[in-house]
Amino acid sequence: EAGVAQSPRYKIIEKRQSVAFWCNPISGHATLYWYQQILGQGPKLLIQFQNNGVVDDSQLPKDRFSAERLKGVDSTLKIQPAKLEDSAVYLCASSGGLLETQYFGPGTRLLVL
Amino acid sequence: AQSVSQHNHHVILSEAASLELGCNYSYGGTVNLFWYVQYPGQHLQLLLKYFSGDPLVKGIKGFEAEFIKSKFSFNLRKPSVQWSDTAEYFCAVIISNDYKLSFGAGTTVTVRA
Numbered sequence: 001e002a003g004v005a006q007s008p009r010y011k012i013i014e015k016r017q018s019v020a021f022w023c024n025p026i027s028g029h030a031t032l033y034w035y036q037q038i039l040g041q042g043p044k045l046l047i048q049f050q051n052n053g054v055v056d057d058s059q060l061p062k063d064r065f066s067a068e069r070l071k072g073v074d075s076t077l078k079i080q081p082a083k084l085e086d087s088a089v090y091l092c093a094s095s096g097g098l099l100e101t102q103y104f105g106p107g108t109r110l111l112v113l
Numbered sequence: 114a115q116s117v118s119q120h121n122h123h124v125i126l127s128e129a130a131s132l133e134l135g136c137n138y139s140y141g142g143t144v145n146l147f148w149y150v151q152y153p154g155q156h157l158q159l160l161l162k163y164f165s166g167d168p169l170v171k172g173i174k175g176f177e178a179e180f181i182k183s184k185f186s187f188n189l190r191k192p193s194v195q196w197s198d199t200a201e202y203f204c205a206v207i208i209s210n211d212y213k214l215s216f217g218a219g220t221t222v223t224v225r226a
Contacts, residue, residue: 003156033214042117042203042216043157056213091157098212099145099164104157 002026004105006092012111018080021108025073025094031055032069033102034077035091043091049075050098082112117206119217127225128196134189134220136204143209146187148178149216152200160202163187174198196226 005024013019025032030051035043046065047057051072060067064083069075079086089109093102120135138144148160161172168180178189187204204217 040218042205042218044216045213048213093157099207099209101147101159101162102214103159104149106156 004092004094004103006090006105006108008108009106010109010111012113013082014113015084016081018078019082019110020076020078021090021092021110023075023077023092023105025075025092026103029094029096029103030072031095031098031100031102032075033093033095034067034075035093037089037091037107039088046077055098079110082110084112086110087112117204117215117217119202119204119220121220122218123221123223125223125225126194129193130224132189132191132194132198132222134202134204134222136187136189136217137185138187138204138206138215139185140206140208141185145207145209146178146180147205147207147214148172148176148187148189149203149205150200151203152197157203160189194222194224196224198222199224 007022032049034046037043046060047067048055049069052069067077089107091107092105095102116139118137146163149157150160151157161170163170163180171177176191180187201219201221203219205214
């Protein structure tokens, strides 16, 4: 079974630029998550989708971050404009349901200069 | 807000030594508990989980964890570690009516051959 796919794997940008990350979940998984993992910390949930609807985005900095999940499958996470403190690994995960095991992708490592 | 505490930031031990990693959470209601592991260069993967039933849970690669409700703890154990257990270990919790997975800061385990 194919796992969660993410791209790009690495991205370097300057502050105030914009960036987008893409995630393809495991086939058939209804729930999709985006996490931010800052160096030395555990992943922090940014947004959670159930099919193409948002379940929770309470920790998403909505002035600069946005995410969508078109047709309930792939998802994109965008940052515009980026700040230095956005340097982190952005993880995508998917699960069959809200309380089921989450499967993580390899992450996108973002460096903002 | 839910919080998850992992007691050790970095643990160094020799092969065949026993391992125990502490995890405490701050919510008094029903919880689902997880341990995830991230091997060098790989993505996060599930080691074991507890939803209900026997509080002693066995996972992959010889790991087990014990849920002690009165102590709000879910400690991870392995009686005899191998060099290949070198990784970062994350404890995580879902509150049953919240659906958000909250992670601890992680414990880096280094096993010396």
